[in-house]
Amino acid sequence: MNDEKIIVPLDVPDLESAIALVDKLPQVSFWKVGLELFTSTGPAILDVLKSRQKRIFLDLKFHDIPNTVAAACRAAAGYGVDLLTIHATCGNDCLTAAAEAVLVGAEKVGTKPPNLIAITVLTSISARDLAFDLKIPLELPEFALEMALLAKNAGLNGAVCSPQEVAQLRECCGEDFLLVCPGVRPSWAEKGDQKRSLSPAQAVEAGADFLVIGRPITAAADPVLAWDKICEEVDVGK
Numbered sequence: 001m002n003d004e005k006i007i008v009p010l011d012v013p014d015l016e017s018a019i020a021l022v023d024k025l026p027q028v029s030f031w032k033v034g035l036e037l038f039t040s041t042g043p044a045i046l047d048v049l050k051s052r053q054k055r056i057f058l059d060l061k062f063h064d065i066p067n068t069v070a071a072a073c074r075a076a077a078g079y080g081v082d083l084l085t086i087h088a089t090c091g092n093d094c095l096t097a098a099a100e101a102v103l104v105g106a107e108k109v110g111t112k113p114p115n116l117i118a119i120t121v122l123t124s125i126s127a128r129d130l131a132f133d134l135k136i137p138l139e140l141p142e143f144a145l146e147m148a149l150l151a152k153n154a155g156l157n158g159a160v161c162s163p164q165e166v167a168q169l170r171e172c173c174g175e176d177f178l179l180v181c182p183g184v185r186p187s188w189a190e191k192g193d194q195k196r197s198l199s200p201a202q203a204v205e206a207g208a209d210f211l212v213i214g215r216p217i218t219a220a221a222d223p224v225l226a227w228d229k230i231c232e233e234v235d236v237g238k
């Protein structure tokens with residue numbers, strides 16, 4: 001089984017619903033806490049997950065000036081989480097300051113620093129959105145690669161990208177650069193707002209270290225069955 005590659009987001013509004021979801025899926029070893037839940041519960045949810053020996057992806061997607069982002073990264077690193085996100089479009093100075101800040105923040109409390117990973121291009125953005133709304137003059141795969149390289153050169157540990165770009169990023173950024181892919185959809189699941197998806201097997205085959213898969217599992221009529229089906233698919237893609 002290759003189920004440790006799958007991260008399930010706790011995209012729920014409060015602590016009670018989060019605990020209910022964690023209890024419903026005891027097989028899941030890696031959970032993501034994102035903007036909705038962290039804004040609602042603060043670090044209380046992290047304590048719950050740690051007390052159950054779960055790995056934690058704290059997905060706060062920082063995006064601000066270097067001084068502000070570095071301070072936020074120092075604070076977040078003190079929680080002892082496994083993964084932490086920042087937008088690559090913060091720019092080089094910000095990414096460099098953030099990479100340094102997680103080390104300082106973790107050391108201050110004597111914990112392991114999180115792997116700091118950069119959002120390249122959100123998986124809800126299409127090539128059309130990038131060109132016409134955001135006015136980025138590069139092709140989407142090229143822009144995603146540039147953002148990953150910016151992050152790598154600034155000393156980050158990895159990037160978040162869609163499964164459609166992961167093969168190219170793996171080739172250019174090397175084996176040690178963590179690549180985390182949301183926007184993963186089994187053939188039987190709704191795409192929702194995800195615009196650049198591939199199946200779990202395809203994403204793993206293309207070189208993803210981790211897949212973030214939410215609604216196909218959490219909104220399924222039978223989440224345990226959906227989890228089992230996805231684990232089988234991930235094994236096929238190995």
Ligand SMILES: O=C(O)c1cc(=O)[nH]c(=O)n1[C@@H]1O[C@H](COP(=O)(O)O)[C@@H](O)[C@H]1O
Pocket residue numbers: 009011034059085119121122123124160161182183184192194212213214215216
């Ligand atoms: O950083 C993320 O995790 C993330 C980046 C991205 O580009 N796209 C993306 O969907 N995500 C997150 O991945 C999860 C995807 O959830 P589902 O679309 O329900 O599978 C959500 O919690 C998003 O916040």
